[in-house]
Amino acid sequence: MSKVVKAKYTADAVDGFTPRTAMEEAARCLLCIDAPCSKGCPAGTDPGKFIRSIRFRNVKGAAETIRENNVLGGSCARVCPYDRLCEEYCSRCGIDKPIQIGKLQRFAVEQEKAHKMKILTAPEKKKADKVACIGSGPASLACAAKLAQAGYQVTIFEAAAKAGGVLTYGITPARLPQHVVDFDIKSVKDLGVKFVFDTKVGEDITVDELKKAGFKAIFVGAGLWDAKIPEIPGKDLKGVTNAIDFLKAARDSKGTFDPGKKVVVIGGGDVAMDCATTAKLLGAENVMVYYRRTLEEAPANMAELQYVTSLGITITTNFAPAELVGDKKVEFAVFNGRDGVSGAKVAVDTVVFAIGQAPEDMTKIAPVKVTEKGTIAANAKGKTNVAGIFAAGDAVNGGKTVVEAVAAGKEAAAEIIGYLAKKEGVK
Amino acid sequence: MAVKKDLSINYLGVNCENPFFLSSSPVGGNYDMVRKAYEAGWGGVFFKTVGIFVADECSPRFDQTNKEGLPWLGFKNMEQISDKPTEKNFEFMYKLKRDYPDKIMVATIMGSCDEEWKQLAKMCDQAGADLIEGNFSCPQMTSHAMGSDVGSTPELVKQYSKAVSSTTKIPFIAKMTPNVTNMILPARAAIEGGAAGVSAINTVKSITNIDFENMTGMPVVNGKSSISGYSGAAVKPIALRFVAQMLQDEVLKNVPISGIGGIETWRDALEFLVLGCRNVQVTTAIMQYGYRIVEDMISGVSHFMDERGYNKLDDFIGSALGNLIPAEELNRDFKIYPNFDHKTCIGCGRCYVSCYDAAHQAIDWDEKKRRPNLNDECVGCHLCLNVCPVQGCITPGEIKWKEGRKPVEIAMKHNYE
Ligand SMILES: Cc1cc2nc3c(=O)[nH]c(=O)nc-3n(C[C@H](O)[C@H](O)[C@H](O)COP(=O)(O)OP(=O)(O)OC[C@H]3O[C@@H](n4cnc5c(N)ncnc54)[C@H](O)[C@@H]3O)c2cc1C
Ligand SMILES: Cc1cc2nc3c(=O)[nH]c(=O)nc-3n(C[C@H](O)[C@H](O)[C@H](O)COP(=O)(O)O)c2cc1C
Ligand code: SF4
Ligand code: SF4
Ligand code: SF4
Numbered sequence: 001m002s003k004v005v006k007a008k009y010t011a012d013a014v015d016g017f018t019p020r021t022a023m024e025e026a027a028r029c030l031l032c033i034d035a036p037c038s039k040g041c042p043a044g045t046d047p048g049k050f051i052r053s054i055r056f057r058n059v060k061g062a063a064e065t066i067r068e069n070n071v072l073g074g075s076c077a078r079v080c081p082y083d084r085l086c087e088e089y090c091s092r093c094g095i096d097k098p099i100q101i102g103k104l105q106r107f108a109v110e111q112e113k114a115h116k117m118k119i120l121t122a123p124e125k126k127k128a129d130k131v132a133c134i135g136s137g138p139a140s141l142a143c144a145a146k147l148a149q150a151g152y153q154v155t156i157f158e159a160a161a162k163a164g165g166v167l168t169y170g171i172t173p174a175r176l177p178q179h180v181v182d183f184d185i186k187s188v189k190d191l192g193v194k195f196v197f198d199t200k201v202g203e204d205i206t207v208d209e210l211k212k213a214g215f216k217a218i219f220v221g222a223g224l225w226d227a228k229i230p231e232i233p234g235k236d237l238k239g240v241t242n243a244i245d246f247l248k249a250a251r252d253s254k255g256t257f258d259p260g261k262k263v264v265v266i267g268g269g270d271v272a273m274d275c276a277t278t279a280k281l282l283g284a285e286n287v288m289v290y291y292r293r294t295l296e297e298a299p300a301n302m303a304e305l306q307y308v309t310s311l312g313i314t315i316t317t318n319f320a321p322a323e324l325v326g327d328k329k330v331e332f333a334v335f336n337g338r339d340g341v342s343g344a345k346v347a348v349d350t351v352v353f354a355i356g357q358a359p360e361d362m363t364k365i366a367p368v369k370v371t372e373k374g375t376i377a378a379n380a381k382g383k384t385n386v387a388g389i390f391a392a393g394d395a396v397n398g399g400k401t402v403v404e405a406v407a408a409g410k411e412a413a414a415e416i417i418g419y420l421a422k423k424e425g426v427k
Numbered sequence: 428m429a430v431k432k433d434l435s436i437n438y439l440g441v442n443c444e445n446p447f448f449l450s451s452s453p454v455g456g457n458y459d460m461v462r463k464a465y466e467a468g469w470g471g472v473f474f475k476t477v478g479i480f481v482a483d484e485c486s487p488r489f490d491q492t493n494k495e496g497l498p499w500l501g502f503k504n505m506e507q508i509s510d511k512p513t514e515k516n517f518e519f520m521y522k523l524k525r526d527y528p529d530k531i532m533v534a535t536i537m538g539s540c541d542e543e544w545k546q547l548a549k550m551c552d553q554a555g556a557d558l559i560e561g562n563f564s565c566p567q568m569t570s571h572a573m574g575s576d577v578g579s580t581p582e583l584v585k586q587y588s589k590a591v592s593s594t595t596k597i598p599f600i601a602k603m604t605p606n607v608t609n610m611i612l613p614a615r616a617a618i619e620g621g622a623a624g625v626s627a628i629n630t631v632k633s634i635t636n637i638d639f640e641n642m643t644g645m646p647v648v649n650g651k652s653s654i655s656g657y658s659g660a661a662v663k664p665i666a667l668r669f670v671a672q673m674l675q676d677e678v679l680k681n682v683p684i685s686g687i688g689g690i691e692t693w694r695d696a697l698e699f700l701v702l703g704c705r706n707v708q709v710t711t712a713i714m715q716y717g718y719r720i721v722e723d724m725i726s727g728v729s730h731f732m733d734e735r736g737y738n739k740l741d742d743f744i745g746s747a748l749g750n751l752i753p754a755e756e757l758n759r760d761f762k763i764y765p766n767f768d769h770k771t772c773i774g775c776g777r778c779y780v781s782c783y784d785a786a787h788q789a790i791d792w793d794e795k796k797r798r799p800n801l802n803d804e805c806v807g808c809h810l811c812l813n814v815c816p817v818q819g820c821i822t823p824g825e826i827k828w829k830e831g832r833k834p835v836e837i838a839m840k841h842n843y844e
Contacts, residue, residue, distance in 0.1 A: 019818065021818075056692045058692070061726035064430070068429070
């Protein structure tokens with residue numbers, strides 16, 4: 001008999017460290033020269049340094065290192081795919097297993113909160129230039145924080161009612177509790193960054209209007225909010241939904257959303273896994289994930305796959321959806337095997353498609369060049385073809401990770417600072 | 428922005444950017460090493476001891492003690508003073524002072540007679556050292572005219588302190604050996620001889636481990652070993668004790684003391700400062716981890732000051748000294764019972780085992796629930812609190828006044844890490 005984890009939608013999936021257990025873990029760290037873990041972090045959070053601070057009993061210093069390098073350090077500590085980032089690079093892997101870097105990062109950020117530290121500061125005297133950031137996801141938040149720290153006046157325009165992007169409307173709260181996201185966002189707010197909610201740029205306000213209102217540079221961090229659903233029979237039946245709508249409804253309900261008894265999630269990425277855990281934690285009796293390729297090809301990280309299976313969710317590979325059957329409401333999902341022979345028919349209440357998202361029409365926001373996938377064509381520093389318009393995060397890279405969005409947002413901020421300084425010089 | 432406080436301090440008339448110095452040892456043995464240490468943030472260096480005698484070292488020469496997998500509890504070395512030519516060492520010191528005028532250069536010297544001490548003192552003058560430290564304390568010298576044999580003879584300490592301070596105007600610091608029962612005597616002797624300050628401690632004579640392969644101590648040098656100096660975390664308690672005793676001595680209480688022994692973190696350094704030290708020195712932790720550890724010392728002490736609202740080190744230096752009192756003056760009228768939190772308790776029973784086998788059988792073990800319950804035998808020793816593996820599970824609880832004693836307001840510790 002296997003032991004299946006029983007968890008709650010809004011409860012923390014794992015307990016954090018106490019000062020004592022954090023020290024025990026930090027004592028395992030080898031304090032490497034030119035720390036490989038630090039090289040493995042896209043956003044430059046510098047675990048080698050903050051673990052050393054914990055080891056030498058300077059937890060406040062550790063919190064400073066994290067917050068200064070990665071304004072979303074608390075969220076990243078919860079959701080980064082460490083197994084292929086910092087922890088994969090950890091030298092300790094050569095002895096036994098890597099240092100639990102993410103968990104130590106979480107500990108330091110929790111101590112930051114417990115000690116009511118205020119780490120980031122913006123200069124008293126603001127620069128004259130105003131910058132607008134579109135979207136309040138990781139990319140925009142990271143960009144806005146850097147700009148505010150440099151003295152620029154930043155306003156974030158967000159289509160939704162709350163800040164955070166996928167952090168607030170996507171990832172399950174069991175993995176990423178809202179208070180963790182809110183604490184990260186608070187450090188951006190405390191820098192004087194203004195937030196304007198329920199305002200979709202391109203619809204409620206245009207970029208031209210923003211320019212007229214005095215915004216000298218514009219950053220687009222709009223993410224991927226167009227859900228893909230394949231053109232198969234029955235896709236419009238009641239009970240068929242997509243990951244974005246499903247997760248958002250769950251998140252908005254604060255745990256009262258009814259996902260149905262039998263839920264099939266289609267997809268093999270982190271998003272699919274989050275949909276599956278969300279369904280399970282909200283009370284679905286039978287949750288099944290169907291993926292059209294092999295586990296090895298699945299983009300979801302191992303830790304997430306393991307978490308999903310630990311909840312008693314099954315993952316079936318090499319089956320693709322062919323048809324959804326039902327009278328008004330979906331009743332069965334029909335799958336075809338990759339081998340061309342196998343097939344499956346599964347009774348369902350709910351079908352969630354989590355097969356990837358695409359950007360909405362980015363040219364509605366600004367006249368930027370887009371790729372054939374619809375993502376914004378920008379270079380590694382966030383420069384687009386339009387002077388004064390910058391972009392980064394999922395809307396540019398087609399959907400990667402929180403920490404990569406943070407890294408790209410930071411890069412773009414540096415580029416914007418250079419651009420504004422140059423403009424200032426020209427005058 | 429990272430919190431960074433003003434950590435500057437006047438030590439023996441010299442302005443130091445911070446009190447964190449390398450202690451005299453191989454960690455500060457040549458130009459490049461000290462340059463790297465300065466750049467990492469150390470305020471100054473006690474340069475590796477220079478003598479007229481040039482050491483001829485053995486190999487290997489280090490060993491360490493550990494417990495339950497934790498290495499480097501203590502560290503043993505069989506090194507003597509510098510193995511580089513005397514002139515070369517003074518040249519390093521001269522160049523370092525020239526290139527880093529704001530960092531503090533302390534020349535640590537050791538002679539074997541008045542003449543050598545004087546000769547070395549003159550060389551310190553020429554090299555431009557800010558301060559001079561006299562090493563009266565190395566426990567593994569190959570001559571009895573040098574090292575801890577001298578340091579445990581107050582007359583010699585006084586004589587050589589006089590030799591140096593009558594030769595140069597540079598303030599002289601006498602470095603004490605802990606291999607004595609009473610450090611006050613040699614320390615007073617040094618001051619009488621003209622020393623301006625005292626530093627303590629040097630290493631403790633030790634045998635760390637016995638090697639059964641060769642039936643000798645560690646490290647093994649051609650099948651043999653020697654008693655020699657022990658340092659690192661394990662000696663900090665000994666160092667703190669000597670420092671406190673000197674600072675509480677009527678004669679020595681105003682003598683600037685540099686604290687040494689087992690300092691790794693900002694807390695260790697702070698412990699010496701709150702006892703009254705105006706300077707601290709480090710070797711073993713640097714041997715284990717490198718110069719970079721100073722970053723967290725600077726940051727950690729800055730945060731401590733920020734938390735408590737201190738603006739300079741002098742705001743709190745010595746603040747713990749007065750609270751160390753003779754055992755006969757402690758209030759013995761009460762006991763503090765331990766409080767057991769059955770919710771966080773994991774049921775290991777370690778508290779029960781220790782209390783039964785080593786204290787007062789004051790814990791009843793609930794075998795079914797696997798939980799401890801305190802009975803009337805408890806004396807409030809807190810052995811259980813010290814063995815419990817769960818943070819915050821056993822905490823100081825109810826205060827019980829002994830029969831007929833008068834309850835008063837008492838100060839107690841609440842937070843254990
Ligand atoms: C369900 C799910 C689970 C994930 N799990 C992980 C994980 O475990 N680990 C990980 O590292 N990554 C994970 N990711 C990926 C990660 O969340 C993203 O890479 C990251 O959030 C991208 O940040 P972003 O700022 O580019 O975009 P987003 O987070 O998408 O933020 C974009 C914001 O822009 C707003 N917006 C869009 N258009 C406009 C407009 N026109 N005007 C105003 N506002 C607009 C949106 O409302 C949104 O708030 C997951 C993604 C999903 C969907
Ligand atoms: C390898 C080694 C060499 C040392 N050499 C000297 C020396 O030359 N002169 C000296 O005064 N002290 C010497 N010491 C003692 C240290 O300066 C210091 O007083 C002692 O090690 C305690 O501090 P620590 O615990 O920080 O190492 C040496 C210590 C070590 C470990
Ligand atoms: S790579 Fe691993 S062992 Fe090395 S410093 Fe980083 S966390 Fe520590
Ligand atoms: S530490 Fe350096 S000098 Fe010492 S034995 Fe190893 S390689 Fe040689
Ligand atoms: S030592 Fe602590 S955890 Fe173990 S039984 Fe006693 S109280 Fe419980």
